[in-house]
Amino acid sequence: xxxxQFINAVSLGGVYALFALGFTLVxxxxxxxxxxxxxxxxxxxxxxxxxxxxxxxxxFAAIAVAALVTAGAGWLFDKLIFxxxxxxxxxxLAPMIATIGAATCLTSLVEGYFGAETMRxxxxxxPVETVSIAGVHITELELGIxxxxxxxxxxxxxxxxxxxxxxxxxxxxxxxxxxxxxxxDVDGLFRATSVLGSVLGGVAGxxxxxxxxxxxxxxxxxxxxxxxxxxxxxxxxxVRGALVGGFFLGFAEVFSVAYIGSTxxxxxxxxxxxxxxxxxxxxxxGRAAQRRx
Amino acid sequence: MHLKxxxxxxxxxxxxxxGTGRAADVKIGVAEALTGNAAQYGQPIRKGFExxxxxxxxxxxxxxxxxxxxxxxxxxxxxxxxxxFKKLIFQDKVLMLFGPTLSNSAxxxxxxxxxxxxxxxxxxxxxxxxxxxxxxxxxNSVTEADILPxxxxxxxxxxxxxxxxxxxxxxxxxxxxxxxxxxxxxxDLKIPVTTTETFAKGDVDFKPQLxxxxxxxxxxxxxxxxxxxxGPILVQAxxxxxxLPFIGGNxxxxxxxxxxxxxxxxxxxxxxxxxxxxxxxxxxxxxxxxQKAHGALPDQFAAxxxxxxxxAAQALKKVKFTGQLDxxxxxxxDALPSAQWSGAxxxxxxxxxxxxxxxxxxxxxxxxxxxxxxxxxxxxxxx
Amino acid sequence: xxxxxxxxxxxxxxxxxxxxxxLLALSIYLTLACGLLTVANAAFMGIGAYTAxxxxxxxxxxxxLAILAGAxxxxxxxxxxxxxxxxxxxxYLAMATLAFGEVVRILILNAEGLTGGALGLNxxxxxxxxxxVLCAVAASLYxxxxxxxxxxxxxxAAIRQDEIATELLGLNVRxxxxxxxxxxxxxxxxxxxxxAHFTFFIGPNEFGFERAVEILAMGVLGGVSSPWGAALGAxxxxxxPELLRGLGHYRPxxxxxxxxxxxxxxxxxxxxxxxxxxxxxxxTKGTSC
Numbered sequence: 001x002x003x004x005q006f007i008n009a010v011s012l013g014g015v016y017a018l019f020a021l022g023f024t025l026v027x028x029x030x031x032x033x034x035x036x037x038x039x040x041x042x043x044x045x046x047x048x049x050x051x052x053x054x055x056x057x058x059x060f061a062a063i064a065v066a067a068l069v070t071a072g073a074g075w076l077f078d079k080l081i082f083x084x085x086x087x088x089x090x091x092x093l094a095p096m097i098a099t100i101g102a103a104t105c106l107t108s109l110v111e112g113y114f115g116a117e118t119m120r121x122x123x124x125x126x127p128v129e130t131v132s133i134a135g136v137h138i139t140e141l142e143l144g145i146x147x148x149x150x151x152x153x154x155x156x157x158x159x160x161x162x163x164x165x166x167x168x169x170x171x172x173x174x175x176x177x178x179x180x181x182x183x184x185d186v187d188g189l190f191r192a193t194s195v196l197g198s199v200l201g202g203v204a205g206x207x208x209x210x211x212x213x214x215x216x217x218x219x220x221x222x223x224x225x226x227x228x229x230x231x232x233x234x235x236x237x238x239v240r241g242a243l244v245g246g247f248f249l250g251f252a253e254v255f256s257v258a259y260i261g262s263t264x265x266x267x268x269x270x271x272x273x274x275x276x277x278x279x280x281x282x283x284x285x286g287r288a289a290q291r292r293x
Numbered sequence: 294m295h296l297k298x299x300x301x302x303x304x305x306x307x308x309x310x311x312g313t314g315r316a317a318d319v320k321i322g323v324a325e326a327l328t329g330n331a332a333q334y335g336q337p338i339r340k341g342f343e344x345x346x347x348x349x350x351x352x353x354x355x356x357x358x359x360x361x362x363x364x365x366x367x368x369x370x371x372x373x374x375x376x377x378f379k380k381l382i383f384q385d386k387v388l389m390l391f392g393p394t395l396s397n398s399a400x401x402x403x404x405x406x407x408x409x410x411x412x413x414x415x416x417x418x419x420x421x422x423x424x425x426x427x428x429x430x431x432x433n434s435v436t437e438a439d440i441l442p443x444x445x446x447x448x449x450x451x452x453x454x455x456x457x458x459x460x461x462x463x464x465x466x467x468x469x470x471x472x473x474x475x476x477x478x479x480x481d482l483k484i485p486v487t488t489t490e491t492f493a494k495g496d497v498d499f500k501p502q503l504x505x506x507x508x509x510x511x512x513x514x515x516x517x518x519x520x521x522x523x524g525p526i527l528v529q530a531x532x533x534x535x536x537l538p539f540i541g542g543n544x545x546x547x548x549x550x551x552x553x554x555x556x557x558x559x560x561x562x563x564x565x566x567x568x569x570x571x572x573x574x575x576x577x578x579x580x581x582x583x584q585k586a587h588g589a590l591p592d593q594f595a596a597x598x599x600x601x602x603x604x605a606a607q608a609l610k611k612v613k614f615t616g617q618l619d620x621x622x623x624x625x626x627d628a629l630p631s632a633q634w635s636g637a638x639x640x641x642x643x644x645x646x647x648x649x650x651x652x653x654x655x656x657x658x659x660x661x662x663x664x665x666x667x668x669x670x671x672x673x674x675x676x
Numbered sequence: 677x678x679x680x681x682x683x684x685x686x687x688x689x690x691x692x693x694x695x696x697x698x699l700l701a702l703s704i705y706l707t708l709a710c711g712l713l714t715v716a717n718a719a720f721m722g723i724g725a726y727t728a729x730x731x732x733x734x735x736x737x738x739x740x741l742a743i744l745a746g747a748x749x750x751x752x753x754x755x756x757x758x759x760x761x762x763x764x765x766x767x768y769l770a771m772a773t774l775a776f777g778e779v780v781r782i783l784i785l786n787a788e789g790l791t792g793g794a795l796g797l798n799x800x801x802x803x804x805x806x807x808x809v810l811c812a813v814a815a816s817l818y819x820x821x822x823x824x825x826x827x828x829x830x831x832x833a834a835i836r837q838d839e840i841a842t843e844l845l846g847l848n849v850r851x852x853x854x855x856x857x858x859x860x861x862x863x864x865x866x867x868x869x870x871x872a873h874f875t876f877f878i879g880p881n882e883f884g885f886e887r888a889v890e891i892l893a894m895g896v897l898g899g900v901s902s903p904w905g906a907a908l909g910a911x912x913x914x915x916x917p918e919l920l921r922g923l924g925h926y927r928p929x930x931x932x933x934x935x936x937x938x939x940x941x942x943x944x945x946x947x948x949x950x951x952x953x954x955x956x957x958x959x960t961k962g963t964s965c
Contacts (some may be wrong), residue, residue, distance in 0.1 A: 097893060222495035281764050
């Protein structure tokens with residue numbers, strides 16, 4: 001059983017890490033806690049579902065459609081909410097509250113159009129061939145999720161460190177004013193980050209929808225809670241943190257189920273989170289300086 | 294003089310509609326979750342009502358009067374349920390009302406109806422503590438306490454299981470209540486439990502719990518879940534190489550399980566008064582009509598909503614309306630307990646339940662459970 | 677007169693909810709006023725609700741005692757949590773309080789014997805009346821308004837502006853923050869205790885993230901400039917769904933849109949909008965010859 005639980009933990013961790021990547025990126029750069037990330041996640045899933053059902057696309061094409069749609073959502077978030085509030089020097093909380101409103105809107109629209117009942121992907125499209133090694137079972141999809149989380153993290157890290165865009169982003173995060181003076185298109189960069197973050201969330205949505213084969217309007221909510229925990233554990237705004245935090249939470253949850261009892265699973269996860277906040281609030285990789293309110 | 298005649302004539306004209314004895318519509322309230330998480334149950338319930346409404350009115354309604362449904366959305370939230378109940382009872386002045394969708398909401402809003410002496414008729418509330426509220430509370434949703442023992446007994450007989458593992462959702466009143474009933478039934482049948490695991494609503498990953506269940510050496514898994522979680526649970530169990538039979542409660546009785554779990558949906562045992570496979574003519578008629586109207590197969594919720602309106606109609610036909618709301622509401626309450634009907638869910642009658650302190654209270658459903666097992670994406674009835 | 681009776685019969689729950697929502701909005705106004713972003717108030721509300729309900733259901737305690745116990749226990753929890761977490765600031769504090777809220781919800785879920793677990797507590801006696809809620813709201817508003825216009829209020833504003841400077845200027849910032857946090861917790865507990873006694877039934881899922889978000893929205897909508905703002909925010913969020921009932925299906929959508937629009941056009945809350953309009957009116961009046 002231990003071996004199987006280990007594999008379970010790795011694949012669950014991959015799921016969480018994938019979701020947290022986009023979430024942490026937006027916070028790290030745009031400095032906004034986008035509570036609509038769960039809704040974006042959900043929209044990615046629906047977009048892919050419709051691409052498969054209506055347009056009869058293959059899985060990869062459907063994921064591309066999801067990426068496109070959620071990119072649009074990310075673009076809209078910045079254009080309609082984050083940028084105007086930045087320009088007005090709104091209080092810190094304002095964008096966050098606005099994203100709650102956005103999340104409610106999106107969820108309500110989706111529910112109104114598709115209905116509240118759980119929808120599913122057609123059988124043929126699910127990559128659920130199970131691979132069994134020494135009595136341990138894992139599906140192709142789970143392997144794909146873990147692989148993708150690792151690859152995306154590596155890409156993001158490389159991009160942020162090496163590419164010109166990445167360096168510009170880091171410069172903007174350090175000092176938006178200096179960057180603007182140096183001719184960097186700060187607003188454009190923020191918008192690009194919001195788009196990227198949403199694309200990551202949308203792709204995560206498709207993959208996780210395939211994992212459980214259920215798509216329903218409120219599917220983003222529980223994920224959002226876990227995503228917040230992951231991002232805190234790993235450190236807000238740090239890409240490595242999202243990955244490490246994701247796997248950490250995955251392991252914590254799986255092993256608390258296996259050895260303590262499934263009723264206390266969430267309590268263990270959040271208790272851990274609480275403890276980390278008290279001992280080392282910036283998480284594993286976060287910046288040491290405490291941020292002002 | 295002319296003014297007086299004119300005034301008199303005017304007053305008489307105003308009073309005319311009230312004195313002609315024309316049959317007034319029978320107003321019935323419907324408070325269901327049409328938005329929110331619970332809408333996946335509330336919407337089929339409403340469709341069931343509307344289907345029955347069309348048929349009953351087309352056949353002459355209640356002794357010539359048409360039934361009019363006043364539909365409100367209680368969003369699956371208990372505060373909304375209370376608000377909506379009050380609006381229907383005091384503002385719309387309905388004769389009786391159906392709903393709410395969730396047992397959670399019912400525990401909050403049914404006391405309002407009881408206090409106002411208005412019949413509240415639940416079609417999807419199966420948890421404990423509802424009909425015990427008072428004698429104006431009715432429901433045609435058979436409680437898990439009545440169905441689960443039957444399901445377990447027949448499943449045990451047919452599969453020869455000796456020990457079971459239990460998996461249930463511990464944060465939802467419906468699945469938790471189902472678990473309590475399962476636990477009691479297992480104790481009564483003297484079936485030992487190897488391990489008990491839980492999950493929460495909205496979870497996507499059940500593998501840790503399922504892995505533990507596999508390692509515990511059980512012959513079957515007792516599952517108290519709704520289809521949204523039940524589907525993934527079945528799929529992941531089969532992916533982990535668990536081929537054991539699953540025994541489910543009410544929530545797992547839905548054709549949606551075939552869509553969600555597909556090839557992994559076999560070997561699931563459920564019990565319910567309604568089955569899409571039940572060949573009884575009333576059921577076949579209902580299924581055909583529902584498919585024609587909505588382009589999809591009905592589920593248990595739609596079936597129970599459909600039957601509930603017919604049951605209420607039987608009682609309404611026996612009531613002599615006096616035009617005084619209080620008296621009519623009470624007359625309906627007095628006529629309802631003896632209503633009997635054979636519809637999509639089979640022969641039905643009420644049984645009075647006990648309330649706090651052992652006093653007679655509301656009315657539960659008496660129906661025979663049909664036990665089915667899934668095979669090749671169909672429910673196969675087991676006798 | 678009958679119109680009034682029917683009106684009250686239909687809308688009494690709504691009116692009472694409005695009252696308790698005002699209390700909740702005030703509880704978060706207190707914390708927002710000194711620059712703290714906490715989302716634990718829903719959990720404190722839950723603690724207050726369960727304490728009071730358990731006392732009236734199992735111990736048949738008198739109403740006043742149960743309510744008081746609920747508020748006090750919530751405040752005590754606030755003290756226990758506040759001490760360690762108020763060292764954190766900004767988002768970290770928010771997330772810590774979120775985690776606390778979830779832990780409370782899970783504990784309630786698992787302490788079946790006491791709290792009924794997922795099945796919740798049923799048949800809570802209907803003891804809250806308009807009188808109780810009115811008194812609570814009036815008293816809280818009065819106290820907070822007095823505080824806001826006193827040196828205490830100005831100290832809070834200073835802390836909100838610049839914590840470090842305020843600390844250097846000799847103010848015991850930690851004490852102020854802790855006071856606001858604990859008082860807010862107590863208010864939320866009071867609201868919970870009152871609420872439990874007009875809704876017959878409470879369950880663990882009502883005091884989770886969704887409720888916390890709603891409370892926060894009320895506070896932010898109203899703004900931190902005045903307790904009246906919090907009351908206004910509560911009124912809007914409570915009454916809007918009722919007024920929009922005709923739009924049925926799209927109610928949550930409209931709620932969300934309104935939230936966004938208000939944040940965009942008056943990010944400091946609606947009350948600030950009124951204040952600036954009033955100021956402008958006074959200014960133009962003054963300039964007319």
